Amino acid sequence: xxxxxxxxxxxxxxxxxxxxxxxxxxxxxxxxxxxxxxxxxxxxxxxxxxxxxxxxxxxxxxxxxxxxxxxxxxxxxxxxxxxxxxxxxxxxxxxxxxxxxxxxxxxxxxxxx
Numbered sequence: 001x002x003x004x005x006x007x008x009x010x011x012x013x014x015x016x017x018x019x020x021x022x023x024x025x026x027x028x029x030x031x032x033x034x035x036x037x038x039x040x041x042x043x044x045x046x047x048x049x050x051x052x053x054x055x056x057x058x059x060x061x062x063x064x065x066x067x068x069x070x071x072x073x074x075x076x077x078x079x080x081x082x083x084x085x086x087x088x089x090x091x092x093x094x095x096x097x098x099x100x101x102x103x104x105x106x107x108x109x110x111x112x113x
Contacts (some may be wrong), residue, residue, distance in 0.1 A: 002027045003025045003051030003102075004024055004096060005022065005095060005105070006021070006044070006105065007021050008020040010109070010110070012110070013111070014086060017081070017082060020082065020093055020095075021077055024089050029071055029076045029078050030071065031052055033051065033052045033070075034068075034078045035047060035050050035051075035095065035097060036095050038089075038092065038093045040070060040091040041091075048069055048080070048093070049058050049063065049080065052079065063082075065068055068083075075113075086111060092108050
């Protein structure tokens, strides 16, 4: 059974940083393409970034240059370093495979002064 547990969210001021982490079980975060997604208030869930089994990364235009996705093979985790956060980054953030196979509870990120 696939289980994904996201953590690391919180309240941060504009321009601040957060690091999200996703612990995966029942699935290998190393051999699957893993991605981060988010759902902003009033919007549908959208793809944010992904990392392939060979380490290729890709980002949505809205976060390119500010977010960095990475993976720890030993811990079977995927992380998202978020810098220069903007109010429009406020959302619940989820990790999953690409294409998405299962969803965890997500972690809330709120960017506000």
